[in-house]
Amino acid sequence: MAINIPRGTQDILPGVVEEWQYVEQKMREITKRYNYSEIRTPIFEQTELFQRGVGETTDIVQKEMYTFEDRGGRSMTLRPEGTAPTVRSYVENKMYGDPNQPTKLFYIGQMFRYERPQAGRWRQFVQFGVEALGSNDPAIDAEVIALAMDVYRELGLKHLKLVINSLGDLESRKEHRNALIAHFKPRIGEFCSDCQSRLEKNPMRILDCKKDRDHELMKSAPSILDYLNEESQAFFEKVKMYLTDIGVEFEIDSRLVRGLDYYNHTAFEIMSDAEGFGAITTLMGGGRYNGLTEEIGGPATPGIGFALSIERLLLALKAEGITLPIEKGLDCYLVALGDSARDKSASLLYELRKAGFTADKDYQDRKLKAQFKAADRLNVKYVAVLGEDELAKNVINVKDMATGTQEEVQLSNFIEYLLERS
Template sequence: MGNNIQAPRGTYDVLPDQSAKWQEIEAKIIELCNLYQYKEIRTPIFEHTELFQRGVGDTTDIVTKEMYTFQDRGDRSLTLRPEGTASVVRSFVENKLFGLPDQPVKLFYTGPMFRYERPQAGRMRQFVQFGVEAIGSKDPAIDAEVISLAMELYRSVGLKRLRLVLNSLGDTESRIAHREALVKHFEPRINEFCSDCKTRLEKNPLRILDCKVDRDHPLMATAPSLADYLNEESQAYFDQVKMYLDELGIEYVIDPNLVRGLDYYNHTAFEIMSDAEGFGAITTLCGGGRYNGLVEDLGGPESPGIGFAMSIERLLLALEMEKVEIGQSQNLEVYVIAMDDASKKKAFGIIKELRSNGISADMDYTGRKLKAQMKSADRKGAAYVIVMGETEMASGQVALKEMATGEQQTVAFADIAGTITKKKSLEE
């Protein structure tokens, strides 16, 4: 690597020309979650490894292949969080949020997750997820609300090419019946499948349908569909979810092969895809579903939940593909140019005064000449420029120059902030 230390593989820096986009998305998230009454929860970046083994499932690829796990100095096994739901549910149980009078408890989180996987477009080893969890209600209406929140976020940033894909994974009874059918279907020829699939047959045969290696095997196409094993109750639940989505005017496509990769999902499962051109093979922007046993698995009382998680990186990628511009950076309002040391001292005070009045201001810190400083003011998109030299120091007044029109007006030192504030309010 030589002397140049670089960012680790699968990570990246968000530079100032990009961070304005992130800030706009984060502001939209907070605004939307307020409208829907979801409250923010912030959990630790690392947790006990056992949480993810139990909460995500030890047959999943995430747990078997993708986690960043380490021993701390007390010889405890800790893991950087690979997803958000398990941590949120752990906190829900540990802090007894199931005891709050108002259920469901509606939460959202946003922050970095870590997975050791092959980096590719829109998939990094450290990535940022926004997710929502509504815990404590088995009403199909809350499923529809959670889905509509996800759709609304994509729409509010300007995405149009979206496709919502829906499926029902059924309740435990339906799942067991389907599982037995899957085992019967794959078992006679399981030796034609990869070693992962052989393990999955024992532990979680549904995951065979998710296999990347064997996806073209003829048995995949003829595998029994979950839809045929839904009992009456599960079917009725799914119909209600669809009814509420219809009520919200949200279009969806039913895909009987949609399974979520984590063990704890049942009933509603959904993904939101991007149909934008040039997105590549993996078009999923967001995935979620209902989990009705997870709180119990982590030691809490029966509290059914539903949630989703979306990658902010993939959201940005979709914006790029649809050529939607967001996060135009805020331009500078006043650039103060000082011609000598005495003026510079005064200019420094004026800048503080402007900033105290909520006006963005800047000056030169490299001792450049007037012409170079004017160019800098231009590059930074300054709305106004003030030049300070001996004349201005003597008169106690400056010429406030409006860059767009070239108009100038003479203003006393003490009135600079007031004058600009007035001009701003007139523009608005």
């Protein structure tokens, strides 16, 4: 019986993995310009980290986590998102003591959620995320949003829509919470069991329900924007001002609440409105999470960040018909004919690679024609033919595959010959 890949996972094969590498490199280039440093955290953490950091009322914690008991009887969970582990590391390694503040971090890593697989959604997926910890300045909210927009724009996406909202501070959210409870409570029995359990715990999460999104009470629910106190309103106005100043267009959506319990003040999502992208249009989401570090046991530290799925990013590129400028092919392919030539080609191939060339040779003792076909498939720039006669004369025949011209080159000058033409 064949052993197949687990449902909700994928093999990223040669020919496709180069797209991932290109996208990830672009992300690294952009984060470097913004002065964000990479962090790598474990793939599994204590379950309590996500219960406290992500929130007990979230779908992630309630339904989607891969949790197991290790041999020591401890509850562990494969990380479903990257913010809580990053903040845990920030606290544990006392990064808040670094004189260079805020602490600006990014990660690219695998996440795990047990959900129904569909286009762009996998049970094992890769997130790129950014976290800025240690600043209450609304300018850094705009910076984080701009960084996210730069990633999509510099990869060529044009059909983008940025949606923002303010969730307010603790005081504003408390007032809004009471209004939501009063609004939904008389008819909460008409809502799903998840919404019913969230009514007292976190009623704002009801607004994020997919099952009951068309219920009439959803449309008439109190808006958080009507409950922002003066400080929260001023903060939101600053964020909007900075985004406008740097030319980032946005829409305001008072129903945008995000799916994690730790968000406050700025919340945002970037969506694709490209034709053929699919019913789920959200590409990424993020927001401010003042209070998360305290929840994890650290000092009071403001933070803001976002995460995006690379799988959904690649889907968006496909929907817009964007082909990434990936370099394909090799610099040189060695064709060796005869035992002595094959022996010599092994060390010659090593010298080519040592000089910085991408190069390969035949390992299956194929005929001349078959080796040239292999070179064509590999899209090589030069084919270098070494036979017994050439070896006797200490020369090698080099063919430029673009022009078809061929030249006999001294073996001792072969590397320099290619360097001059590279």
